[in-house]
Amino acid sequence: MADGTSTSGFDTVFGDIPEIKFEGPDTENLFAYRYYDKDQVVLGKRMEDHLRMAVCYWHTFCWDGYDIFGAGTFDRPWHNPANDREAADRKMAAAFEFFSKLGLPFYCFHDVDVCEYSPTPDELSNNLARMKDRLGAYQDETGTKLLWGTANLFSHPRYAAGGLTNPDPEVAACAARQVRECLEVTHALGGSNYVLWGGREGYDTLLNTDLSRELENFGRFLAKVVEHKYKIGFTGKILIEPKPHEPMYHQYDFDSASIHGFLQRFGIDKEVHVNIEPNHATLSGHSFAHEIATAVSLGVMGSIDINCGNYQNGWDTDQFNLDIRDITLALIELLPSGGLDTGGFNFDAKVRRQSSDLSDLFHAHIGGVDALARALLSAADLLERGDLAKLKAERYAGWDSDLGQFMTAGTTSLADIADRAKAEGIDGTHSSGRQEYLENLVNRSLK
Numbered sequence: 537m538a539d540g541t542s543t544s545g546f547d548t549v550f551g552d553i554p555e556i557k558f559e560g561p562d563t564e565n566l567f568a569y570r571y572y573d574k575d576q577v578v579l580g581k582r583m584e585d586h587l588r589m590a591v592c593y594w595h596t597f598c599w600d601g602y603d604i605f606g607a608g609t610f611d612r613p614w615h616n617p618a619n620d621r622e623a624a625d626r627k628m629a630a631a632f633e634f635f636s637k638l639g640l641p642f643y644c645f646h647d648v649d650v651c652e653y654s655p656t657p658d659e660l661s662n663n664l665a666r667m668k669d670r671l672g673a674y675q676d677e678t679g680t681k682l683l684w685g686t687a688n689l690f691s692h693p694r695y696a697a698g699g700l701t702n703p704d705p706e707v708a709a710c711a712a713r714q715v716r717e718c719l720e721v722t723h724a725l726g727g728s729n730y731v732l733w734g735g736r737e738g739y740d741t742l743l744n745t746d747l748s749r750e751l752e753n754f755g756r757f758l759a760k761v762v763e764h765k766y767k768i769g770f771t772g773k774i775l776i777e778p779k780p781h782e783p784m785y786h787q788y789d790f791d792s793a794s795i796h797g798f799l800q801r802f803g804i805d806k807e808v809h810v811n812i813e814p815n816h817a818t819l820s821g822h823s824f825a826h827e828i829a830t831a832v833s834l835g836v837m838g839s840i841d842i843n844c845g846n847y848q849n850g851w852d853t854d855q856f857n858l859d860i861r862d863i864t865l866a867l868i869e870l871l872p873s874g875g876l877d878t879g880g881f882n883f884d885a886k887v888r889r890q891s892s893d894l895s896d897l898f899h900a901h902i903g904g905v906d907a908l909a910r911a912l913l914s915a916a917d918l919l920e921r922g923d924l925a926k927l928k929a930e931r932y933a934g935w936d937s938d939l940g941q942f943m944t945a946g947t948t949s950l951a952d953i954a955d956r957a958k959a960e961g962i963d964g965t966h967s968s969g970r971q972e973y974l975e976n977l978v979n980r981s982l983k
């Protein structure tokens with residue numbers, strides 16, 4: 537803050553790093569945005585309102601750089617306090633200082649991210665209640681808003697076999713309690729959405745898994761979450777985050793299409809939307825754009841956890857997504873549907889373990905923000921030129937012809953179509969799909 541201290545009285549941790557501002561593409565300042573000009577109007581809307589960007593708490597403030605082969609590597613002053621409570625408080629002060637310096641409108645958290653270590657359900661409830669008030673005070677002071685909250689149902693050892701799909705109802709009851717409390721805190725903080733990522737909702741082996749029962753339990757619990765949302769008057773969206781595997785060998789929320797089928801089965805397909813993550817899309821063998829197009833088409837598009845994997849190994853490496861073309865391809869599917877409503881772009885991404893300085897956190901986010909802004913400008917150019925849409929319309933124009941209308945009429949049978957094809961000698965000549973031409977149009981528009 538202006539006097540060098542944060543709300544809580546802790547010293548600033550990013551003191552020597554300036555506020556990140558838009559300076560334009562020609563700036564040599566690497567602590568500035570070159571493309572993200574939040575007030576620039578693109579396709580009739582401010583960039584900030586299109587992108588609704590959020591910083592995530594977990595990768596950026598909780599992780600100390602440990603991996604399964606080695607200890608933490610990061611310089612994070614808030615990780616070295618006198619006690620757990622002070623660590624959590626310092627972490628929150630650092631987080632809001634960071635959000636403010638980046639000038640991004642939103643943040644996201646798991647319940648356990650914002651609390652001190654809370655091994656029992658009662659400790660977590662009490663700590664979350666205390667932190668809710670602190671979060672609220674920081675939100676008021678800085679103007680940063682909550683894009684979504686979520687309950688972590690995968691880190692505590694009790695959740696080794698899942699949360700809401702656990703074979704033991706006592707564990708599932710703990711999960712339900714955590715979801716209820718985190719949804720209520722999200723509501724109290726004015727969150728725009730509530731996320732359920734089924735981290736361990738799946739299985740490692742069918743030998744010990746009653747798949748039918750777990751899916752039934754999962755669907756029933758989700759319907760209760762929706763019911764509770766209405767009961768407390770939460771107007772945000774409930775989101776499920778697809779991911780096909782990791783940590784479980786198989787996860788039930790495989791991709792957007794399978795989630796939609798699952799929601800339909802439990803009668804909540806109009807109530808629950810998806811939070812799409814590019815790295816999860818590629819893990820399931822899809823592109824980011826495919827997942828967006830599918831969610832838009834099924835009416836379940838919610839929000840985006842922006843990141844990307846590594847092209848060589850395909851793991852969930854959660855890297856900052858700098859691939860302007862890949863994001864552009866997703867945006868041209870998203871924007872014509874009206875874009876993000878309550879959703880946003882949450883940086884569910886982490887710096888590499890060797891990027892151990894505090895300044896690396898800034899460079900990572902600045903790069904991610906500018907990549908989104910460039911993709912938005914590129915997508916806007918493509919959409920405004922309209923040539924892709926025109927070619928697509930021409931490709932499907934036959935369905936507006938007499939034959940097309942006849943075939944899609946509800947009263948026409950398979951035999952009717954076959955008889956007509958035979959009678960008219962229809963031979964179905966192929967027309968070029970012009971893929972390379974279209975790919976060149978995309979590259980032409982990249983900014």
Ligand code: XUL
Binds near residue numbers: 646779852
């Ligand atoms: C895990 C993941 C989570 C969710 C929130 O792959 O993406 O961080 O976004 O639980």
Ligand code: CO
Binds near residue numbers: 733777813841884
């Ligand atoms: Co995510």
